[in-house]
Amino acid sequence: MIIIKSDREIEFMRKSGHIVATVLHELESLLCPGVTTRELDQCAEKQLSRLGAESPFKGYRPTRSHVPFPGVTCMSVNSEIVHGVPSDRQLAEGDILTIDCGAVYKGWMTDSAWTFPIGEVSDDTHDLLDATRTALYASIESARSGNRTGDIAETMQRAVEDRGYNVIRHHTSHGIGRNLHEDPQILNHGRAKSGPILKPGMTIALEPMVLAGHYDTQVMNDQWTVSARDGHLTAHFEHTIAITDDDADILTRINCNGGI
Ligand code: MG
Ligand code: MG
Numbered sequence: 663m664i665i666i667k668s669d670r671e672i673e674f675m676r677k678s679g680h681i682v683a684t685v686l687h688e689l690e691s692l693l694c695p696g697v698t699t700r701e702l703d704q705c706a707e708k709q710l711s712r713l714g715a716e717s718p719f720k721g722y723r724p725t726r727s728h729v730p731f732p733g734v735t736c737m738s739v740n741s742e743i744v745h746g747v748p749s750d751r752q753l754a755e756g757d758i759l760t761i762d763c764g765a766v767y768k769g770w771m772t773d774s775a776w777t778f779p780i781g782e783v784s785d786d787t788h789d790l791l792d793a794t795r796t797a798l799y800a801s802i803e804s805a806r807s808g809n810r811t812g813d814i815a816e817t818m819q820r821a822v823e824d825r826g827y828n829v830i831r832h833h834t835s836h837g838i839g840r841n842l843h844e845d846p847q848i849l850n851h852g853r854a855k856s857g858p859i860l861k862p863g864m865t866i867a868l869e870p871m872v873l874a875g876h877y878d879t880q881v882m883n884d885q886w887t888v889s890a891r892d893g894h895l896t897a898h899f900e901h902t903i904a905i906t907d908d909d910a911d912i913l914t915r916i917n918c919n920g921g922i
Contacts, residue, residue, distance in 0.1 A: 664837065664845045666863035671770065672904050672911070675839065675865055678767035679902055679913030681713045682774045685763050687916060689735075693778055695755045699737035703748035706763060707734040715765040718773070718842045729885045736762035736775075738887065743871050743879060743896035744833055745886045755781035758791065760898045764842065771842050773867040774914035775900035787895060790874050793825035794897040797870040801835075802903055805868065805910045809860050815852030818870050822850075830871035832879060833888070838867045838902055860905045865913070869900035 667675065685706050692702060710717055717734040731747070738746030738760040739753070746760070753759060762775035777791055797818050804817040814835070822829040829850045837844035846858045850870055873879075875894030882889055890896050904911040 664858060664864060665839055666861060667839055667865055667904070668863070671839070672863070672865065672913070674768050674770040675772055675902070675904070676913050678715065678765045678770045679772040679774070680916060681710065681715045681765040681767055682763050682772050682914050683916040684713060685709045685765070686761060686774060686776055689761055689763075690776075690778060693753070693759065693780055695781055696752050698750050698752050699739070699746070699748045699759070700750055702761070703733045703735050703737060710734065710765060713765075715767045718764040718766050718771050722842070731886060734763075736760070738762070738896070738898065740895055741890040741893045742887050743830060743873065743890060744888045744898060747884050747886050753780045756783055758783060758787060758895065758897065762898065762900065769840060771838055771840070772902040772914050773838055773842065773900060774902060775869060775898050777897040777899060786874075789825070790827065790872065790895055790897050793822060793827055794870055794872040795899050796825070797821035797829075797872065798868060798899040798901060801868045801870065802901065802910050802912065805860060805866065805903060805905060807860055807862050807905055807907055810855060810857045811846050811848045811860070812852050812856030813854045814868065815849045815857070816854040818868075819851035822870060822872050828873045828875070828877040830873065830879065831877050833871055835866060835868045837865065839865050862906050864905040865902065866905070867900055867902045869898060871898045872896060
């Protein structure tokens, strides 16, 4: 069931989204060779608490047989595409790190991810990041009242494939609000003019997950980390947005120098 949020509810989500953006911005300033993903995750936990929020990820358990997710953020390095578990792994010059962060503020959730270069990275790596970011903003442009979820899916897939990359098949964009994952589920690939119609007040997290190689992925032994099966680089950008009568309203963006 798709839930339409009131203006007041969207304002709570905007506050939640501002917290997520603030935490990501803070973590970006700490990125350097040698820092561990666990240290970054611990910083995120402190920042969320300072800002009056909690993580919707920590302890998350999609099924009873799953190990609860141990981190506040997902930290995915290089060929790890989503759901990376924070660890004592030290980042190295030339790595890329996806930080996926959520917040629960007064019961309202938002979700955002960004892939960051660590120090100097290759031109090919910059191109992958640029293509993924471009696919996110193209899909946000297609997220307009009256369009359908398939319009977003086709836009995202085309934006990625036009740049010579592949988009993930087994993970999707999603509705969000009181719960981290709500209807509608939005595939990152598909056909225009299919799926539910977008209406003002719908809140969704759009998240192209992009692979430089084949789109096959595998879940690692920790039960969480999803990696490219062929070991090639991956990138992931995500914003939580609200559908309006006009352009989509990006709830997880902060407007400042270097802001995402
Ligand atoms: Mg996310
Ligand atoms: Mg998400």
